[in-house]
Amino acid sequence: MTAPQLEIQAIAALVAAACALPGVFLVLRRMALISDAISHALLPGIVLAFFLVEDLTSPLLVVGAASTGLVTVLLVELLKRTELVREDAAIGLVFPVLFSIGVILITRFAGDVHLDVDAVLLGELAFAPFDRFVVAGYDVGPSALWLMSGILALNVTFIVLLYKELKLATFDAALATALGLSPALVHYGLMALVSVTAVGAFDAVGSILVVALMIAPPAAAYLLTDRLPVMLGLATLLGVGSALGGYWLAHWLDASIAGSMAGAAGIAFALAFLLAPERGLVSLARRRLRQRWEFAQGALAIHLMQHEGSPEAAEESRIEHLNRHLRWDPDFAARVVRGAQRRGLVARVDGSLALTDRGRAVARELVVR
Amino acid sequence: MSETPAIEVSDLTVAYGATPVLWDVDLTVPPGVLMAIVGPNGAGKTTLIKAILGLIRPAAGRVLVQGRPYDVQRRLVAYVPQRRTVDWDFPTSVLDVVTMGRYGALGWIRRPGRRDRRLALEALEQVGMTELAHRQISQLSGGQQQRVFLARALVQDASVYLMDEPFAGVDATTERAIVHLLRRLRETGRTVVVVHHDLQTVEEYFDWATLLNVRRIASGPVDEVFTEQNLRLTYGGRVAFLAEGRSAVVP
Numbered sequence: 001m002t003a004p005q006l007e008i009q010a011i012a013a014l015v016a017a018a019c020a021l022p023g024v025f026l027v028l029r030r031m032a033l034i035s036d037a038i039s040h041a042l043l044p045g046i047v048l049a050f051f052l053v054e055d056l057t058s059p060l061l062v063v064g065a066a067s068t069g070l071v072t073v074l075l076v077e078l079l080k081r082t083e084l085v086r087e088d089a090a091i092g093l094v095f096p097v098l099f100s101i102g103v104i105l106i107t108r109f110a111g112d113v114h115l116d117v118d119a120v121l122l123g124e125l126a127f128a129p130f131d132r133f134v135v136a137g138y139d140v141g142p143s144a145l146w147l148m149s150g151i152l153a154l155n156v157t158f159i160v161l162l163y164k165e166l167k168l169a170t171f172d173a174a175l176a177t178a179l180g181l182s183p184a185l186v187h188y189g190l191m192a193l194v195s196v197t198a199v200g201a202f203d204a205v206g207s208i209l210v211v212a213l214m215i216a217p218p219a220a221a222y223l224l225t226d227r228l229p230v231m232l233g234l235a236t237l238l239g240v241g242s243a244l245g246g247y248w249l250a251h252w253l254d255a256s257i258a259g260s261m262a263g264a265a266g267i268a269f270a271l272a273f274l275l276a277p278e279r280g281l282v283s284l285a286r287r288r289l290r291q292r293w294e295f296a297q298g299a300l301a302i303h304l305m306q307h308e309g310s311p312e313a314a315e316e317s318r319i320e321h322l323n324r325h326l327r328w329d330p331d332f333a334a335r336v337v338r339g340a341q342r343r344g345l346v347a348r349v350d351g352s353l354a355l356t357d358r359g360r361a362v363a364r365e366l367v368v369r
Numbered sequence: 370m371s372e373t374p375a376i377e378v379s380d381l382t383v384a385y386g387a388t389p390v391l392w393d394v395d396l397t398v399p400p401g402v403l404m405a406i407v408g409p410n411g412a413g414k415t416t417l418i419k420a421i422l423g424l425i426r427p428a429a430g431r432v433l434v435q436g437r438p439y440d441v442q443r444r445l446v447a448y449v450p451q452r453r454t455v456d457w458d459f460p461t462s463v464l465d466v467v468t469m470g471r472y473g474a475l476g477w478i479r480r481p482g483r484r485d486r487r488l489a490l491e492a493l494e495q496v497g498m499t500e501l502a503h504r505q506i507s508q509l510s511g512g513q514q515q516r517v518f519l520a521r522a523l524v525q526d527a528s529v530y531l532m533d534e535p536f537a538g539v540d541a542t543t544e545r546a547i548v549h550l551l552r553r554l555r556e557t558g559r560t561v562v563v564v565h566h567d568l569q570t571v572e573e574y575f576d577w578a579t580l581l582n583v584r585r586i587a588s589g590p591v592d593e594v595f596t597e598q599n600l601r602l603t604y605g606g607r608v609a610f611l612a613e614g615r616s617a618v619v620p
Contacts, residue, residue: 225460226505230460
């Protein structure tokens with residue numbers, strides 16, 4: 001691996017980690033869409049701030065541009081409060097306006113500077129190592145590396161300090177208000193964090209793919225755990241994994257790094273969606289199947305119990321009559337009987353079925369429930 | 370009355386847009402009572418509680434908790450919201466939710482410590498949920514969810530408890546457990562205000578009642594205010610039953 005390769009991967013990993021942390025709270029607060037809005041609406045802020053400071057990795061640009069993110073959130077909330085449009089429509093109305101202002105500004109005024117719509121939308125991670133951070137004549141690494149380290153540190157600090165406030169404001173905003181832990185303050189803090197992160201990350205991965213790194217890893221982590229601290233850790237790991245995996249995928253495919261990273265994040269989510277131990281599609285399907293058989297075995301046990309000791313018991317308990325009495329097809333009935341025998345619920349006594357003690361207990365419990 | 374009222378609401382008007390939800394409500398809750406707020410759907414019961422807690426800005430009126438505004442008295446008040454208002458799929462445990470009751474006492478940034486967790490476990494014991502402390506909250510039944518919320522309020526160790534429909538959709542065991550708990554709170558000098566739906570149990574469970582339908586119809590000791598006439602005023606003659614020994618109100 002060459003030095004630039006290492007640097008690119010380090011930047012990618014930092015971007016992914018910085019995005020995943022606030023992303024966890026966006027997913028839990030059901031505000032995934034706001035990250036899309038913020039990352040797009042940042043464009044005019046970035047352009048205007050760029051005109052002023054002429055350096056894409058300047059902290060001044062980050063702060064200036066991030067304020068556009070807060071303006072977006074504010075505008076969305078003002079629109080929503082009129083009760084004339086719903087939140088999703090408000091988001092859909094606000095960010096294209098701001099985004100289009102940014103696009104017009106770039107195409108009209110920024111023709112001769114290093115800032116074009118493609119770079120803003122898709123980022124250019126491969127060029128990140130060229131922009132060096134020089135302190136007192138020493139080259140201390142790519143500027144983006146330092147910027148993203150700073151943003152990651154900011155995110156970690158915010159979440160560590162305000163972990164309990166974030167959790168309460170997300171889980172029960174009314175209680176947070178009643179206790180005096182203003183959820184509005186927490187909300188705007190989080191939105192500021194999302195904005196700053198999006199500005200820092202847009203240079204590396206572009207404003208569209210920021211969304212992928214903010215939402216996909218936390219959404220996958222949500223399926224894999226039911227503890228918030230674990231979810232934060234897993235989301236970070238999945239994000240970093242997607243970033244590094246995406247980098248090598250791009251290398252191998254000779255394709256866009258940002259696109260491959262977002263693709264890898266999507267694949268990570270798809271895997272969690274299918275294979276998560278409790279909530280994945282596969283385990284859901286298996287559980288449903290098992291429940292279906294257990295239910296049928298229970299129904300058989302109850303049927304046998306109802307007729308136990310009655311004159312028609314012999315007739316009702318014959319295996320070949322199950323399909324008539326329970327309206328089960330013979331194959332299904334045979335499988336249910338086999339399953340029930342395996343679980344020790346019923347025993348076969350010359351062509352008839354008899355409940356075992358265990359089967360009787362199970363049937364009784366089902367009836368009571 | 371010589372004692373400072375636990376809650377004193379005067380001339381409280383709350384409106385959503387131009388629709389009044391509460392019209393000029395006056396309400397005095399003496400300390401140490403177990404009070405039910407009853408009234409039909411849309412009567413403003415939840416709104417009243419939320420206005421007391423400062424969750425809703427009133428159009429007019431004033432709320433005092435033990436003689437002073439809620440803002441400076443919030444440590445004295447515990448709130449049990451309706452169970453459905455939160456996302457029970459949130460990735461956290463029973464113990465963690467109960468510990469949230471301590472967040473007000475902790476204030477900003479300080480994290481719950483061993484003492485807070487011990488208090489939370491004690492509260493869980495009081496609602497009979499000790500063995501579920503580490504359970505993920507999505508695995509709880511409705512009654513268990515309600516008990517978690519009650520434990521969370523207990524851990525606040527408040528002197529005034531405001532509860533929004535704690536009996537809604539709970540099993541009989543939980544209902545008995547809640548009633549027992551409410552009485553214990555009253556015995557220890559706490560004031561408890563409960564939004565309640567089941568008119569049949571008002572006289573059995575509570576000693577004080579407020580009948581509300583946008584305006585305050587009546588408020589006072591249950592045996593004085595829980596009368597056929599007041600109920601008719603509150604429910605508009607639609608009360609089809611009353612406790613045994615009284616004639617049913619038929620419209």
